[in-house]
Amino acid sequence: MEVRPLTGGLGAEIIGADIRSAEQFGEIQEAYSEYSVIVLRGQSISPEDHLKFARQFGPINVNRFFKPVDGHPEIATVLKEKNQKQAVGEGWHTDHSYDQRPAMGSILHALEMPPYGGDTLFASMAAAYDALSPKMREILDQLSAVHSSRHVFGADTLDSEAAKSGRLGNAKAATQEAVHPVVITHPLSGRRGLYVNPVFTTHIQGLTNDESAAMLGMLYEHCKKPEFHCRVRWQVGDVTMWDNRATWHKAINDYHGYRRLMHRITVDGVALT
């Protein structure tokens, strides 16, 4: 198995691995801890293999809103049909940050890809935090922010293409709200990193709306710097796993007129401090 770093910020692609192999799991897990995003190229796997791989990291965290794969309620369908305009996950986000114990990782398997585009971008929240001034880090270290699922998956979104087409559903279950520190200590590495994101974070506690919007806007612009990013160019069969406590991600919607189908499994996490 060969591990090739994708950029200086985060991410590695892994050539010659088989996620069905119990012997290789330790090495894959090490690469995941080190790079936060790992791209396991060329996997020939079934949904059962996908689930078995995921369960080695922890219990499955079943997504409430994505259409499940037939016969596999623990696997979410991430789909854009060729006649659809919106992709799932187009905005920079961190999966499940609205939960009290947000999902530790997500594992996406590429089943159908367009002939070009459909890449996924990732950003390192630790690299972004490290690049801030000591004074700004000191201020952020004392703050907490509110995250919610309501405005993204709730009743107000029933008019969206994703809801109307059935790709997303269960709007009445969108009641989650959680408060997390703006800067967390990663539960495994101990590294400090930002934990706010443009999709699910609603505001910073204790600030006025204007102050919160200005602070979050500054942080979001900062995190969008390409120095903190890597880009995954998918091929059918690839499996990418990312750490939700260490990264943001964003699906690039640049393949109109083509179908893209992925299966996603998320793994349970812990409360963040």
Ligand code: SIN
């Ligand atoms: C997601 O946001 O989980 C999906 C990312 C992608 O489809 O590239």
